[in-house]
Amino acid sequence: MNATFYISSIVAILATAMVIGNLNAVHALLYLVVSLLAVALVLFTFGAPFAAALEVIIYAGAIMVLFLFVIMTLNLGPHAKKQESEWLKPKIWIGPVALVAILMAELIYILAAGAEHPGGTQVIGPRAVALSLFGPYVLAVELASILLLAGLVGAYHLGRRGKGARREGEII
Amino acid sequence: MASVPLAHGLLFASILFALGLIGVLARRNVIFVLMSVEIMLNAAGVAFVVAGARWAQADGQVMFILILTMAAAEVSVGLALILLLYHRFKTLDTDLASRMRG
Numbered sequence: 001m002n003a004t005f006y007i008s009s010i011v012a013i014l015a016t017a018m019v020i021g022n023l024n025a026v027h028a029l030l031y032l033v034v035s036l037l038a039v040a041l042v043l044f045t046f047g048a049p050f051a052a053a054l055e056v057i058i059y060a061g062a063i064m065v066l067f068l069f070v071i072m073t074l075n076l077g078p079h080a081k082k083q084e085s086e087w088l089k090p091k092i093w094i095g096p097v098a099l100v101a102i103l104m105a106e107l108i109y110i111l112a113a114g115a116e117h118p119g120g121t122q123v124i125g126p127r128a129v130a131l132s133l134f135g136p137y138v139l140a141v142e143l144a145s146i147l148l149l150a151g152l153v154g155a156y157h158l159g160r161r162g163k164g165a166r167r168e169g170e171i172i
Numbered sequence: 173m174a175s176v177p178l179a180h181g182l183l184f185a186s187i188l189f190a191l192g193l194i195g196v197l198a199r200r201n202v203i204f205v206l207m208s209v210e211i212m213l214n215a216a217g218v219a220f221v222v223a224g225a226r227w228a229q230a231d232g233q234v235m236f237i238l239i240l241t242m243a244a245a246e247v248s249v250g251l252a253l254i255l256l257l258y259h260r261f262k263t264l265d266t267d268l269a270s271r272m273r274g
Contacts, residue, residue, distance in 0.1 A: 002175075005176045005180070005181075006180075009184040012184070013184075013187055013188065013191070016188060019191075019195070019204075019208075020192075020194060020195035020198070020199065020204070020211075028204065028207060032207055032210075036214065039188070039214060039218060042181075042184065042218065045176065046221055046222055048221045048225060048232070048236075051217075051221050051237075054237065054240055055214075055240075058240050058244060059210075059240070062244065063243065063244060063247050066247060066248065067203070067206075067207070067247070067251070070251045074258055122225075122228040124229070124230050124233060128230040129233045129234060132229075132231060133234050137231075137234050140234070140238055144238055144241040144242075147241060147242060148241060148245050150245065151248050151249055152248070154252070155251075155252045158252035158256050159252045159256075
């Protein structure tokens with residue numbers, strides 16, 4: 001059952017290679033989502049189901065949606081509709097869909113085999129992670145919250161569209 | 173049932189990291205540079221989880237969660253900077269942006 005690790009890692013590497021070689025940002029983003037899903041399956045095979053779930057929720061969900069919003073914001077214009085119809089061509093989405101189908105087949109295979117972790121490693125569930133996170137690593141959690149606050153303030157300051165921001169832009 | 177060797181997991185993580193590094197070095201579009209940085213951070217997280225699984229400790233996943241937090245903060249500031257860059261220079265080319273003074 002180690003084959004699931006190797007297949008999903010090959011899928012991840014292929015999808016990542018397509019990301020860095022792609023010319024269109026949205027197509028690259030599509031492959032990046034596939035890559036992150038494949039990495040989530042790799043984490044699952046290594047007995048880390050909580051990390052795999054976080055990978056799907058935060059990386060493939062939240063961060064990729066942020067990227068998509070920014071790319072869509074930058075692409076606004078008269079070309080938007082033409083681009084939209086071009087993006088819906090089967091040639092564009094057939095590659096990511098094929099890679100995701102491989103991952104889906106693997107997931108069904110794992111679940112059909114009794115949801116046993118195929119890596120043969122010991123499973124470290126959310127309970128052990130939480131006990132470690134809020135036990136010896138509680139200071140790191142506080143530092144992470146300060147980092148997130150700094151990121152929030154920084155993003156707000158940079159994204160501000162006030163009089164101050166424009167004046168600052170003219171000076172520089 | 174034999175488990176996946178540690179070396180193979182670390183090899184996978186290093187290949188992902190190398191691909192991200194190639195992306196950072198080769199691409200000139202700043203959105204692709206940010207995506208490649210995300211790939212590199214992700215590869216580092218995979219290496220932590222694989223090493224944690226080898227010794228059956230939860231520490232690897234704790235570090236993965238911290239890397240995830242860092243990536244989220246980094247990407248929010250980075251995308252705000254990209255929007256600012258685009259509004260000021262009307263381009264996403266990193267070479268053109270390096271000409272700014274002050």
